[in-house]
Amino acid sequence: MAGDRKWATGAGVVAAVGAAAAGARWVWRHQDELVMRPPLSEWTFTHMSLLLPTETVPRAGRPSVLPRAPRPLEFTYEWDGAARTLSDLHTRTRTTGFAVVHRGRLVHEAYPGRFAGPDRRFQLFSLTKSVTSVLVGIALEEGAIGSTDDKAVTYCPELAGSAFDGPTVEDLLHMSSGAGGEEDYEDPDAPVNRLMRAVAGQGGTVLEAVRSVRPHSTPGTRFNYSTLDTQVLGWVLEAATGRTLAQYAAERLWGPIGAESDAYYALSRGVPRTAVGGGSFNATVRDMARFGLLMARGGRWGGEQVVPQRWVERSCGAGLPHLEVGALGERYPAHYGYANQWWTLGGAGRAFTGLGIYGQFLRVDPEADVVVVKTSAWPVADDPALDGETATALAALVTHLSADA
Template identity: 85%
Template sequence: MAGDRTWAVGAGVVTATAAAAAGVRWMWRHQDALMLRPPLNEWTFTHMSSLLPSERVPRAARPSVLPRAPRALDLTYAWDGATHTLSDLHVRTRTTGFAVLHRGQLVHEAYPGRFAAPHRRFQLFSLTKSVTSALLGIALEDGAIGSTDDKVVAYCPHLAGSAFDGPSIEDLLHMTSGAGGTEDYEDPDSPVNRLMRAVTGQRGTVLEAVRSVLPHSRPGTRFNYSTIDTQVLGWVLEAATGRTLAQYAAERLWGPIGAESDAYYALSRGLPRTAVGGGSFNATVRDLARFGLLMARGGQWHGTQVVPRWWVERSHGAGLPHLEVGALGEGHPTGYGYSNQWWTLGGPHRAFTGLGIYGQFLWIDPVADVVVVKTSAWPVADDPALDGETATALTALVTHLAADG
């Protein structure tokens, strides 16, 4: 009997151990979903450096001052048959951090997120693309990159024979590379999810994920939003400058605008480590507001031209019919156009915005002289209703500030 009991206990331990191991394997295979969905994503989006390797973008030696002029923002907006306040927006669209600049002054700042604070760095997802664009403009002005007409493989010969052997830098900047598939975050085999599995070390390398995409159209003719396009642009920038994205951002952007906090790029787990130029930049709300103010002022910061003015002008709109607001095609939002790794808003103000999945916004209206930063923790990557409500509210906010003087 004692032997039977010993066998039973041993079998139970083995079963429990096997179950635990199976649980660990399940968590490893599904780590993306676990990290990116409620209730964990609000923590994840402010602690990405605890989950992936990272490279620091040091704050400026002399941080710039953001003048503060706090004021009540008593505005409302209409959505879904009802009238809502700014406080309602934060609850309804899961805002974690929020800042508003008007005429260069910080007029409003709030951190509704449970783990949010002025010093917290927020995962900005595809808003990273707009940072990459600014860095490319600087590299072009410096002469490190010859022209946007240069072919990608001139800087990235390791992409020879892939779908990126043919497209130009210009093609990738406007998301018209002709390479890749639909950016579908729910499809486990979509190019963006293959890229993310490579970054998190679950399957293959980042280079393999990039080379796996197929051509679908002639470069320069069709808009197809693709994080892999920007991943390649990041590699072009690193090859041309001899710097990592983090190093170049520190030297040519974060330092010059007087960032008050370190930022960082999350890196792939596997070697060689690589930053995701289309989705891994993490920064504070205030420093992102500084970046927005730089773009609102034509790339100039306190008299110094940091980003070329002509490059900022490109970011307001490409002037190409297939990239105008409402013309991006089936499956893409009707309220936006696209240019130079920015979403354009059209209209007389030619406002534009950086966007990231799960509700990250950098809304810039140069004519109204308004910059709005909104970080969020949406329950899903892409939600047209949440995006539409946020765009409506931010448009109302800009109108309110412009009318209020």
């Protein structure tokens, strides 16, 4: 009997260990789903440095002053048959951080998120693409990149024979490489998810994920939003400058605008470590407001032309029919066009915005002299209703501020 009890106890321990191991394997396989959805996502989006390797973008030696002139923002916007307030926007669209700059002054700042605050670095997802674009513009002005007509493979010979052996820097900037499939975050086999699994160390290298996609159209003829396009663009930048994205961003952007906090890029777990040029930049709301103000002021900061003015103008609109507002295709909201790794808004003011999944926004309106930063923790990566409501609210906010003589 004693032997039976020992056997039963031992079997129970083995079963428990086996169950724990199986549970651990399940958590490992599904880690992306767990950390990107409520209730964990709000913590994840402010603590990415605890989940992946990182490379720091140091704050400026002399942070710039971002003048403050706080004021209430008493405006409403119409959505779903009712007049909504800014407080409604935050609640309904799960805002975590929010800042508004008007005429060069920080007029409003709020952090509704449970883990948010002025010093917290937020995972900006595809807002990273707009940062990459600006760095490419600077590298072109300096001559490190010869021309937007240069083929990507000229700088990245490891892509020879792949779908990216042919597209130019220009094609990549406009998401018109002709390579890869839909950016479908719910499809496990979508190129973006293969890329993210590689970054997380769950299968293959980042280079293998990029090389795995097939061509679907002639480069330069069709818009197809793809994080892989920006990944290649980031590699072009690194190869041309001899700097990592973090190093180049520190030298040419974060330092010149006087960023008050360190930012960082999340890196792949596997070696060689690589930053995701289309989705791994983490920064404070205030410093992203500085970045937006740089773009609103034509690329100038403190009397210095940090970003070429012509590069800023490119980001307002490409002048290409397949990239115009409403022409991107049925998979994309009709209120957006695209240019230079930014989403364009059209109209006389030619406002433009950086976007990131789960509700990250950087709206730049040079005509109205308004910049809005919004970080969020949506329950899903892409939600047309939440995007539409946010876009409507931010447009109403700009109108409200513009009415202030």
